[in-house]
Ligand code: 2HA
């Protein structure tokens with residue numbers, strides 16, 4: 001089968017297009033990878049160039065030895081994934097040591113995988129082990145609401161998780177484990193990959209301060225939906241802050257009730273937050289106090 005006719009290719013391209021339409025991929029921003037199933041590989045392997053040169057990944061991912069991935073290209077645009085697939089993304093194979101990769105399809109005319117290849121592969125390695133192989137999609141994008149919040153909230157897992165949970169009732173159902181935050185770091189290398197992979201041990205969503213977000217999931221829909229939910233929640237929080245802060249919110253007891261009915265285990269560190277300590281509550285108090293003194 002031609003690579004472009006495979007179901008997994010169509011889904012990969014559709015997700016890239018959906019992200020582009022959301023405005024999360026200015027210029028060459030963001031990157032997407034998908035760990036192929038054995039059936040995916042078997043269905044398109046006749047197209048693979050097995051003479052391609054092996055190149056260093058820049059980190060070691062022995063847990064991904066001999067795996068194949070769809071991956072977007074460095075300097076290539078999400079905007080062009082549907083218009084010009086063979087230049088915009090490709091299929092790579094990881095060697096038996098987990099140290100090298102080769103491009104077996106696509107990324108034509110000297111294309112290379114995303115500069116965030118180390119983070120993608122280290123996150124895949126963590127999630128493959130942790131989910132018994134269920135997670136296959138790693139997605140990085142630059143959603144404006146999420147990025148804006150990293151200028152306003154303390155850069156902690158607790159602040160981001162609790163504030164974003166409070167903005168829409170279904171948030172704790174969609175990301176019950178919470179969200180990790182990596183402070184500002186130089187992108188594109190092993191150091192930020194190591195910090196992100198550490199956070200991926202606990203979360204399916206990791207925010208990069210002043211940069212964007214990485215999400216992991218079993219399917220394209222689930223992974224896209226996670227970013228979509230988090231960015232919408234971040235947008236609501238920005239509106240609430242701009243409107244003077246919270247006057248009322250979902251309380252710790254409300255979360256406990258929700259967890260019981262929805263059979264969720266919400267980590268205690270995100271519940272055990274003094275309500276008056278929350279950032280937006282502080283803003284509301286300050287606004288109220290200002291009014292009183294007037
Ligand atoms: O430009 O988003 O983080 C691609 C990126 C790098």
Ligand code: ZN
Pocket residue numbers: 029030140141142187211212
């Ligand atoms: Zn980026």
